[in-house]
Each structure stands twice: as structure tokens, then as C-alpha cells.
Amino acid sequence: xxxxxxxxxxxxxxxxxxxxxxxxxxxxxxxxxxxxxxxxxxxxxxxxxxxxxxxxxxxxxxxxxxxxxxxxxxxxxxxxxxxxxxxxxxxxxxxxxxxxxxxxxxxxxxxxxxxxxxxxxxxxxxxxxxxxxxxxxxxxxxxxxxxxxxxxxxxxxxxxxxxxxxxxxxxxxxxxxxxxxxxxxxxxxxxxxxxxxxxxxxxxxxxxxxxxxxxxxxxxxxxxxxxxxxxxxxxxxxxxxxxxxxxxxxxxxxxxxxxxxxxxxxxxxxxxxxxxxxxxxxxxxxxxxxxxxxxxxxxxxxxxxxxxxxxxxxxxxxxxxxxxxxxxxxxxxxxxxxxxxxxxxxxxxxxxxxxxxxxxxxxxxxxxxxxxxxxxxxxxxxxxxxxxxxxxxxxxxxxxxxxxxxxxxxxxxxxxxxxxxxxxxxxx
Numbered sequence: 116x117x118x119x120x121x122x123x124x125x126x127x128x129x130x131x132x133x134x135x136x137x138x139x140x141x142x143x144x145x146x147x148x149x150x151x152x153x154x155x156x157x158x159x160x161x162x163x164x165x166x167x168x169x170x171x172x173x174x175x176x177x178x179x180x181x182x183x184x185x186x187x188x189x190x191x192x193x194x195x196x197x198x199x200x201x202x203x204x205x206x207x208x209x210x211x212x213x214x215x216x217x218x219x220x221x222x223x224x225x226x227x228x229x230x231x232x233x234x235x236x237x238x239x240x241x242x243x244x245x246x247x248x249x250x251x252x253x254x255x256x257x258x259x260x261x262x263x264x265x266x267x268x269x270x271x272x273x274x275x276x277x278x279x280x281x282x283x284x285x286x287x288x289x290x291x292x293x294x295x296x297x298x299x300x301x302x303x304x305x306x307x308x309x310x311x312x313x314x315x316x317x318x319x320x321x322x323x324x325x326x327x328x329x330x331x332x333x334x335x336x337x338x339x340x341x342x343x344x345x346x347x348x349x350x351x352x353x354x355x356x357x358x359x360x361x362x363x364x365x366x367x368x369x370x371x372x373x374x375x376x377x378x379x380x381x382x383x384x385x386x387x388x389x390x391x392x393x394x395x396x397x398x399x400x401x402x403x404x405x406x407x408x409x410x411x412x413x414x415x416x417x418x419x420x421x422x423x424x425x426x427x428x429x430x431x432x433x434x435x436x437x438x439x440x441x442x443x444x445x446x447x448x449x450x451x452x453x454x455x456x457x458x459x460x461x462x463x464x465x466x467x468x469x470x471x472x473x474x475x476x477x478x479x480x481x482x483x484x485x486x487x488x489x490x491x492x493x494x495x496x497x498x499x500x501x502x503x504x505x506x507x508x509x510x511x512x513x514x515x516x517x518x519x520x521x522x523x524x525x526x527x528x529x530x531x532x533x534x535x536x537x538x539x540x541x542x543x
Contacts, residue, residue, distance in 0.1 A: 216293035274299030460498035
């Protein structure tokens with residue numbers, strides 16, 4: 116099993132290219148199921164989760180083309196499609212649930228295993244099921260599978276006004292995709308507003324969907340009879356979580372790094388907190404692509420924050436920012452409001468010498484002057500990144516085990532860090 120060996124204490128200098136967003140790529144790959152015509156996506160990251168989704172789509176009968184080393188993927192769902200996502204494919208990645216809406220909308224049936232993924236807490240799919248039921252779907256959960264069909268004699272889902280009980284990103288994406296081929300108008304109330312939602316909507320609009328309000332809490336979709344191939348390859352937005360992870364890495368390890376292809380506006384809450392910590396951050400655009408320059412030349416100041424839905428501080432950045440607070444001046448309070456098990460990285464940070472106390476959904480971090488290297492174990496995707504950041508500043512050697520979590524969502528993180536001066540290597 117792969118591990119990362121990190122020798123800390125080196126400042127970071129240079130440039131890092133930010134990859135396409137994992138959380139935009141996954142639903143947009145599934146959107147190809149909505150049309151028999153080929154859909155081409157650009158800026159698709161090379162991640163384990165993307166590879167898993169492509170494997171699932173191939174198993175269903177989707178033709179997938181991706182040249183070696185290319186960030187372009189072309190998908191064709193014009194052949195015989197099996198509307199089944201079995202457990203052996205779904206158990207490793209919760210995003211597999213995103214095939215449910217497109218399959219039901221276009222083919223009138225879907226059988227999708229209840230999903231797995233990171234053990235960071237309950238992320239129920241009941242909002243997906245309730246929304247599709249409001250659109251006329253008949254759904255039962257049996258033998259660990261969601262089995263969805265249209266009522267006898269029905270040819271399409273029906274437009275509906277759907278108000279979810281909670282803000283759900285994948286739920287919004289699933290219902291948005293399903294509604295594009297429904298009969299009549301669908302209104303999604305309490306919709307998620309993360310940047311990945313409007314990016315998916317823009318792809319669907321390029322395929323002929325009629326969508327308004329994407330990026331707000333109310334999205335209107337007027338169903339159409341069919342969708343087609345977009346006129347040009349749709350470019351996936353940059354990964355805001357990878358961007359934030361590198362911002363935190365520089366804030367902790369110090370240095371001067373320019374992030375290429377990044378969008379600072381997708382990370383306003385994180386950027387504001389990093390500036391509060393004493394990090395210098397500039398942003399701009401060159402040749403049609405955004406960039407962010409981050410500089411840190413001293414120990415950061417402790418900063419408190421509370422996670423919440425976008426545009427507030429993202430739960431996916433909580434662990435990485437906690438790593439910064441571990442070596443900051445002063446004490447900070449971190450409140451996690453999204454997932455109940457998202458402090459599992461705390462025990463591993465303690466092994467590196469951090470001073471953290473938790474009480475339910477709150478962690479109090481007393482910054483220490485230095486961390487010391489140790490062997491630590493990744494418990495989920497974002498926790499992995501926090502341990503890497505801590506390892507960059509720890510004295511001596513840090514060994515990060517269970518690296519498969521990191522590979523699910525970070526595009527060659529160790530190679531990018533090594534290119535900007537980190538002493539980091541992948542070992543067996």
C-alpha cells in the first residue's frame with residue numbers, strides 16, 4: 116500500500132497548476148447519460164474517483180475515450196445502456212448515486228446500490244429519492260439497492276416544485292439532471308449554490324436544457340424532449356478545494372507560490388480567513404485563466420471559523436485549515452456543522468504534537484511552535500491533505516499511510532508539492 120514520506124521544514128516556492136474540480140467532473144460525466152450523442156469534457160482531473168466513475172459508465176455501456184495524458188474525455192451513451200450501478204462499483208464512491216437521475220429521466224428505470232465512500236458521517240440519499248418521487252417516480256429500496264421506475268404507461272418524469280429538507284449538493288445535481296427531460300417545469304427550492312452546480316447547469320444548457328437561477332437557492336428547469344451534444348468541449352471549472360489546500364500548505368510551510376488556473380472567487384471565505392491569519396494573497400487573470408499568488412513569511416495567527424453551506428467556509432477545507440491552526444500563534448475554535456464524524460484527523464494530528472481538544476462538533480486548537488514527525492494514518496480524503504500539510508512543517512520525517520484516500524481526490528499532490536520545493540516522495 117502506497118505511503119507518503121515527508122521531511123518537513125522546507126518553504127514552498129514556484130508555480131502549481133490547479134486541476135479541474137472533482138466535484139464538478141463527477142456529475143458532468145454522469146450528464147452524458149442524458150443524450151445519445153457524444154459529450155466531450157475538458158480539464159478532467161486524473162483522480163481515482165474519476166477513474167471509478169468512468170469504469171462504472173463503461174460497465175453500463177457508455178463508450179469512453181480518453182487519450183493517455185489528456186485532460187479531455189469523450190463519452191457516448193448512444194448504444195445499449197444497462198441502467199444498473201452494482202454494489203461493487205458504488206461502494207467506494209458516494210458520487211455514484213449521480214447516475215440515478217439521468218438514468219431514470221432518459222431510460223425510465225434505474226437500479227443503483229446504496230453508496231459508500233468516506234466515513235465522515237451520514238449523508239443520506241433520502242432527499243434524492245423524495246425529489247424523484249415528487250416527479251412521479253416509483254422507488255423502492257430493497258436488498259441494498261434503490262430501484263426506480265416510471266409508473267406504468269408513463270413515458271417521462273413530471274415537473275414538480277421540490278423543496279429539500281436540507282441543502283444537498285448531489286441531491287440538487289441529481290434532481291437538476293432528471294428535470295431537464297421531465298414533462299413541464301421543475302422548481303428546485305433550497306438548492307445548493309456551490310460553484311459546481313452552475314458549472315453542471317452550463318453544460319446542460321449547452322446540451323439544449325432550459326435552466327434559470329443556477330447558482331441561487333431556487334433553480335427553474337423547463338423540461339425538453341431530448342438533449343444533444345454540446346457544440347464544443349465543456350471545460351470543467353478549477354478545483355477550489357485543491358486550490359484551498361495549496362493555499363493552506365503555503366500558509367503553514369511559508370513561501371511564495373503562484374497557483375495557475377485557479378478561481379479566487381470560489382474560495383472567498385477561505386481567502387478571507389487566510390488573510391486574517393497573516394497570509395498575503397493576490398488574485399488576477401491572465402490569458403483567460405485565473406491565478407492566485409500566496410505568500411507567507413512568518414508563523415500564522417490562529418483563526419476561528421465555522422463550516423456551513425456555500426458561500427460560507429466549506430467543510431471540505433476544515434481539516435486543512437486546522438493543520439494551519441496547529442502551528443499558529445494563539446488559540447482557535449473550529450465548529451463543524453455539516454458532517455458529524457469530520458474530526459477523525461484530530462487524533463493523527465495529535466500524534467504529530469498538535470494541541471487539540473474536541474467536544475462534539477467543536478474543536479479548540481492551541482497553536483504550538485513546532486510539530487514533530489511521526490507515522491500517521493489517513494481516515495478520509497480531506498484528512499489526508501491535512502496530514503500532508505502538517506508533515507510539511509513537522510521536524511523530521513512524517514509517514515502518511517492509507518494514501519488511497521488522497522488519491523481519490525487530489526491530482527498528483529506529491530508531484531506538485533515536490534515541484535515547489537517540498538521534500539516528499541511516494542513509497543511502498
